[in-house]
Amino acid sequence: MTGPLPNGTSFLQVEDLSRIYPSGEGIVTALSPFTHRFPAGLTAVVGPSGSGKSTLLNLLAGFDRPTTGRVLAGDTDLHRLSEAGRADFRLANYGFVFQNHNLVTILTALENVEFPLTLAGLPRRERRERALALLEEVGLGARASHLPAQLSGGEAQRVAIARALAHNPRVLLADEPTGNLDSHTGERVLALLTAQAREGRTVVLITHDREVAALADHTLRVRDGVVTVEE
Ligand SMILES: Nc1ncnc2c1ncn2[C@@H]1O[C@H](COP(=O)(O)OP(=O)(O)O)[C@@H](O)[C@H]1O
Numbered sequence: 001m002t003g004p005l006p007n008g009t010s011f012l013q014v015e016d017l018s019r020i021y022p023s024g025e026g027i028v029t030a031l032s033p034f035t036h037r038f039p040a041g042l043t044a045v046v047g048p049s050g051s052g053k054s055t056l057l058n059l060l061a062g063f064d065r066p067t068t069g070r071v072l073a074g075d076t077d078l079h080r081l082s083e084a085g086r087a088d089f090r091l092a093n094y095g096f097v098f099q100n101h102n103l104v105t106i107l108t109a110l111e112n113v114e115f116p117l118t119l120a121g122l123p124r125r126e127r128r129e130r131a132l133a134l135l136e137e138v139g140l141g142a143r144a145s146h147l148p149a150q151l152s153g154g155e156a157q158r159v160a161i162a163r164a165l166a167h168n169p170r171v172l173l174a175d176e177p178t179g180n181l182d183s184h185t186g187e188r189v190l191a192l193l194t195a196q197a198r199e200g201r202t203v204v205l206i207t208h209d210r211e212v213a214a215l216a217d218h219t220l221r222v223r224d225g226v227v228t229v230e231e
């Protein structure tokens with residue numbers, strides 16, 4: 001497990017990154033060539049639907065391959081790794097939070113949070129302790145043995161955040177994590193994400209919410225695949 005970098009240090013950067021998709025007879029430029037260093041802290045990604053926000057996040061995660069350019073995470077060129085190498089790298093360095101919590105329905109809250117630690121090979125007792133501590137951190141210590149179906153949407157999303165943080169990732173990528181939550185619950189989820197950013201993680205958060213974007217240290221505005229950095 002690796003800790004976050006000191007504030008101000010950049011772990012994640014992209015160079016000349018672009019993505020073109022075939023579309024019918026033609027093509028869609030989902031992301032025009034973009035070069036950027038993601039500073040530690042919270043970067044909000046804003047822009048209308050279909051502008052290329054998820055495309056950018058999927059490239060940062062290595063879920064999708066760029067048409068040009070590269071993603072550097074530390075010294076690693078993400079797309080030069082093999083598929084399996086990338087999966088391992090992701091497991092060691094990235095946490096994800098999506099609009100839907102994507103919890104495993106047959107596992108309890110505690111088991112869901114433990115899951116990435118199992119993959120990382122942590123002994124059972126340490127796993128349990130860390131998972132429980134994380135559930136307590138997101139205010140759900142008392143829900144450890146609940147199944148996802150027994151949790152509210154906001155609780156499930158907080159479990160998903162605890163899971164995303166289990167292996168202490170340097171990078172946290174969130175694609176509209178509050179999109180399905182009421183505003184009060186959404187605020188609680190966002191407070192957890194901003195707290196992570198303050199600890200020096202690189203948090204990249206796609207959001208429609210202007211108030212959320214106002215909390216961010218940095219904002220990227222995406223329009224028709226073109227990303228601009230707002231100071
Ligand atoms: N896998 C894909 N194949 C073809 N076109 C895609 C694919 N993913 C996204 N697109 C297109 O790329 C553009 C940007 O999409 P997306 O990144 O999902 O936008 P956003 O997340 O901002 O709503 C859209 O025009 C979308 O239709």
Ligand SMILES: [Mg+2]
Nearest residue numbers: 053054055175
């Ligand atoms: Mg999207």
